[in-house]
Amino acid sequence: MASPLAFFVTESCYVRSLNLSDGSSTCYAVTEPTTKYVAVEFVISDGKRMVYALVCHWDKKDGELVQCEVERGALVERARVSSGGRQPCHAAWRPGATARLAVSHYFGGAVSLFACAERPTLLATARVGEHAHGVAWSPDGAYVVVAVADVAGSVASLLGDDLALARTRAEDFLAPEAATAGMVQHHINRKMGHRPRHLAFASPSSLLVVHECANKLTLHGFDVGTGAVSPPLHVVSTLFDAPPPSWLCGLVSAAGPEPLHAAAELVVRESATGATIAYVSNRMLYCGAYSSIAAFVVEAGRLAPLGAPVETFRNPRHVLVDGDRLLVGCKEKVMVFPVGADGALGDATTLDLPADEFPAGSRELDCAALVRGGDAGLA
Numbered sequence: 015m016a017s018p019l020a021f022f023v024t025e026s027c028y029v030r031s032l033n034l035s036d037g038s039s040t041c042y043a044v045t046e047p048t049t050k051y052v053a054v055e056f057v058i059s060d061g062k063r064m065v066y067a068l069v070c071h072w073d074k075k076d077g078e079l080v081q082c083e084v085e086r087g088a089l090v091e092r093a094r095v096s097s098g099g100r101q102p103c104h105a106a107w108r109p110g111a112t113a114r115l116a117v118s119h120y121f122g123g124a125v126s127l128f129a130c131a132e133r134p135t136l137l138a139t140a141r142v143g144e145h146a147h148g149v150a151w152s153p154d155g156a157y158v159v160v161a162v163a164d165v166a167g168s169v170a171s172l173l174g175d176d177l178a179l180a181r182t183r184a185e186d187f188l189a190p191e192a193a194t195a196g197m198v199q200h201h202i203n204r205k206m207g208h209r210p211r212h213l214a215f216a217s218p219s220s221l222l223v224v225h226e227c228a229n230k231l232t233l234h235g236f237d238v239g240t241g242a243v244s245p246p247l248h249v250v251s252t253l254f255d256a257p258p259p260s261w262l263c264g265l266v267s268a269a270g271p272e273p274l275h276a277a278a279e280l281v282v283r284e285s286a287t288g289a290t291i292a293y294v295s296n297r298m299l300y301c302g303a304y305s306s307i308a309a310f311v312v313e314a315g316r317l318a319p320l321g322a323p324v325e326t327f328r329n330p331r332h333v334l335v336d337g338d339r340l341l342v343g344c345k346e347k348v349m350v351f352p353v354g355a356d357g358a359l360g361d362a363t364t365l366d367l368p369a370d371e372f373p374a375g376s377r378e379l380d381c382a383a384l385v386r387g388g389d390a391g392l393a
Contacts, residue, residue: 019087020334021065021383022343023054029067029089030367030379032348034341037365042089044080045069058105058115059383060130065089066115068102073121077102079134084385093133099124104212106149106158108174116158118146125149125160127177140177142170148212148280150221157241161210161223169210169223169234171241180241202274203227214282216290216312220247224280224294229253231280231294231310233317247315252277252294252308253323282312283335283357289313291320291357293340295330305330307342309357324351324359332382343379 020032027045032038044054044067051072059065063085069078077097082089099119108114115134117126123143129135143162150159157180158172171180208228216222221236221243229252235244253275278295285291290312298305306323307330327344334341340351340359346367352360367379 018336019084019385020341020348021057021059021089021385022348022379023057023067023382026053027069029054029057029065031087031089032365032367033087034336034350034365039367040088042082044082044089044091045078055101055103056105057382058107059385060107060113061384061386063385064092064130065383065385066105066130066134068097068105068117070101070103073100076100077119079115079117079128081130081134095134095136098126098136098139102126103146104148106151108151109153109155112155114155114174116149116151118149118160120145120147120163123162123164125158125172125177127158127174138177140172140179142172142179142182143168146170147210150213150215152236152238152241153215153218154238156238159213159215159221159236159241159243161213163207163209163211163226165205165207167207167210167225169213169221169243171243173241181237181243211277212280214280214292216282216292220312220315222280222282222292222312224252224277226276226278229275229277229296231277231292231308231317233312233315248317250310250317250319252296253306278330279332281333281335281340283340283353285353285357286338286355287357289357292317293333293335293359295326295333295342296323297329297331305344307333307340307351307359309359311357320356321358324362326362327364331379334382334384336384341384343382345379348379 027047030041055070056068065082067080079097081093100121103120105117113130115128123146127138143164145163147163148161160170162168170182209226211226213223221234223232232246233248276297292310294308296306305326308323309320310317327347329345330342342349348365349362351362
């Protein structure tokens with residue numbers, strides 16, 4: 015069987031392919047570094063041979079959706095269209111046979127819907143707030159659910175066919191006990207809010223949301239008939255028993271910041287035993303903080319930690335499930351975790367990417383797309 019290729023966004027204007035069998039890697043310039051504002055924000059595949067990159071020009075102009083085909087292991091551009099908003103940051107495929115791609119935009123809060131059977135075609139756009147972040151489709155494909163990262167924080171449900179607003183949930187969205195210890199962290203939460211970042215369905219009637227600044231995971235009910243999202247059924251820390259910052263570190267935070275974390279990505283997988291497991295990546299920011307992957311069992315309206323958080327290399331961002339393993343993109347490294355029958359993570363294999371192979375300013379990896387060799391004409 016041919017080796018699978020993983021595609022990672024590397025900060026700046028590049029997408030890097032990585033052969034998961036032998037560690038060989040190639041860097042592709044998806045866009046030209048014409049200004050300091052241009053960057054690739056996200057990459058997603060159709061699971062076969064097409065890869066889609068989201069190119070951002072920050073708040074200066076609309077982003078681009080770049081369609082590439084994998085030919086003998088290389089990325090070949092096929093089409094480039096407007097993404098429908100500014101700073102496209104996340105995308106998700108509609109379940110089922112209809113090729114529909116939802117794209118969220120951080121600046122301006124737009125969500126775009128594309129048909130991607132051949133060349134990407136913009137079908138509809140909708141605005142959900144100031145900042146739209148993660149998007150997910152309901153399992154039946156009827157709704158697009160969006161994490162709205164405004165200060166208030168909310169989730170918007172849009173109809174999957176035309177993006178008409180179905181329901182939004184803001185009030186009592188995050189329970190009061192979700193506050194995070196630490197002087198600086200409290201300040202960030204007051205200024206920016208808890209910031210819903212990504213979301214995923216644990217079942218057709220239950221939705222998980224990870225909150226970046228609050229470092230919390232919330233479980234909600236989801237009405238499959240109306241798209242309504244319930245208040246939190248359960249709220250847990252993604253950091254488990256991480257030690258709180260010391261009072262000394264808090265006092266000197268202006269000169270040397272206290273420990274800070276930011277929850278990043280959320281993926282859901284069914285274990286070999288039939289349990290639903292949620293995996294959350296926690297990024298290290300300052301002063302003694304550690305990066306990790308936390309796992310939770312979702313059952314009967316509750317979130318139960320599955321062992322202790324597993325420490326990773328610096329800044330794990332997007333996490334990708336590939337059968338019985340979990341791929342995590344970190345700074346200059348890719349970690350491949352085997353997943354046990356109960357969903358617990360085993361000891362990781364690390365694929366190092368030499369620093370001198372990275373274009374300037376592009377050492378952060380976002381694990382985002384996987385193409386199977388047999389579907390991409392690979393040897």
